[in-house]
Amino acid sequence: MPKQLTRLIIVFLIFISLFLVVRHFLVPESFYKFGHYRADALKDNEDHQVKYIDAAMCSACHTDIDSLKVSGPHKNINCQTCHGPGYLHVEDPSKNVLIKPTERAFCGKCHSLNAARACNIIKQQDIAQHNIDNKCVECHNPHQPQP
Amino acid sequence: MKTEKDKNNSRREFLIASTxxxxxxxxxTFLNPFKSIAEAKSADSTKDTIKLNDKNVSLAKDAEKWWGFGFDIEKCIGCGTCAKACKEENNVPKEPFFFRTWIEQYTEKNDGTLKVQSPNGGIDGQTQAVPSEDIFKSYFVPKTCNHCSKSPCVQVCPVGATFVSPDGVVLVDEKYCIGCGYCVQACPYGCRYIHPEKEIADKCTLCYHRINKGLQPTCVEVCPTGARTHGNLRDKKSDLVKFLKEHNCHVLKPHLNTGSKLFYNGLSEEVR
Known part of the structure; x- marks a missing residue:
């Protein structure tokens, strides 16, 4: 074999092995474990904080409201739908008080008159006309609303 | 003379070798079709499992779980609780234009035109801008990542930072994403955005941190009318399979062949 070719092959081999060494250090350990991505990213995504807790934890303490709610039309609605995420509240209930929205606009998010809302799914009221001086919650208990 | 002949010989040798x-x-390259045979053999040895929250998830082909979404347009009342709760749960920037899920209000008018509105993703509640006498039909469409099994956003990622997980959820690797935004362009459903602080692509994770702990995704949990369903498509008893059995469902943009796993009941042709 000619000398030049031998040299060329040696140079090529050095380059290829150098590439493989550099690649070894640059590719993360769990890459290609399941595919063209880092398998550890699954764990990263899974480790996020759960903020909206299981609704069963609400009824564990608030039994009175729970028993009121089960007979009303709001029985299938999660407490946190109105009161917001409860993860801090369950850790220290006295310090982290949840919101109690009472504005007319809040009720209106679901119950204001809108052609896009199906009548058989949700009861609607024209909140710009209906008893405008009072808050909705003064007449309708949100935990057991009556028409 | 001799040297010249040698020279010729070496040239011949070189040509033979290079040919x-x-x-x-x-x-x-003709062996390429047989690659799958070689891979099938090695697949047995690489049938690896990863420990995810005390549950073993194996490779996609034989995974027990294949997550999907089911949205019922007939039940959606457009309250925007899902969009708001999603932002709380997943630390999505509060200002408009950054959403993992949002609600669109479609209004078909009597003159045949269509009006689509989604003020702040529907978080502050929706109001009907079209006078009622002009309305032919109106409905809400909840939108989020379709968790496509043949996902266009995954295909364009230049660094392998976004992927379909073994259980069928399209996720972003926060540590690996370079924020180039190709995936934002590629998503035909407009479900991705570049996070303004982290400067990486962000999207719905189907609440991966919740579903692997046996909880429902936040939007499903807080929906007051049960318009959202979530479940395992490979479990014949799951809520989602039940939903698909009981309703005539469609996916968005089926002609794109994205393998969408977000199924809509009551989907109108006008919805894009």
Whole structure:
């Protein structure tokens, strides 16, 4: 074999092995474990904080409201739908008080008159006309609303 | 004379050698169809499992779980609780234009035109801008990532930072994403955005941190009318399979063949 070719092959081999060494250090350990991505990213995504807790934890303490709610039309609605995420509240209930929205606009998010809302799914009221001086919650208990 | 002959010989040798190498490479490409046989053999040895929250998730082909979404347009009242709760749960920037899920209000008018509105993703509640006498039909459409099994956003990622997980959820690797925004462009459903602080792509994770702990995704949990369903498509008793059995469902943009796993009941042709 000619000398030049031998040299060329040696140079090529050095380059290829150098590439493989550099690649070894640059590719993360769990890459290609399941595919063209880092398998550890699954764990990263899974480790996020759960903020909206299981609704069963609400009824564990608030039994009175729970028993009121089960007979009303709001029985299938999660407490946190109105009161917001409860993860801090369950850790220290006295310090982290949840919101109690009472504005007319809040009720209106679901119950204001809108052609896009199906009548058989949700009861609607024209909140710009209906008893405008009072808050909705003064007449309708949100935990057991009556028409 | 002799040296000249040697020279000629070496040139001949070189040509033979280079032809052999090129020919070898070309020939080896014919072996490509047999690659799957070799891989099938090695697949058994690499049938690896990862420990995810005390549950073993195996490779996609034989995974027990294949997550999907089911949205019922007939039940959606457009309250925007899902969009708001999603922002709380997943630390999505509060200002408008950054959403993992949002509600659109479609209004078909009597004159045949269509009005689509989504003020702040529907978080502050929706109001009907079209006078009622002009309305032919109106409905809400909840939108989020379709968790496509043949996902266009995954295909364009230049660094392998976004992927379909073994259980069928399209996720972003926060540590690996370079924020180039190709995936934002590629998503035909407009479900991705570049996070303004982290400067990486962000999207719905189907609440991966919740579903692997046996909880429902936040939007499903807080929906007051049960318009959202979530479940395992490979479990015949799951809520989602039940939803698909009981309703005539469609996916968005089926002609794009994205393998969408977000199924809509009551989907109108006008919805894009």
């Amino acid at each position: 052999a190498i090129t020919g070898g490479i070309v020939l080896s």
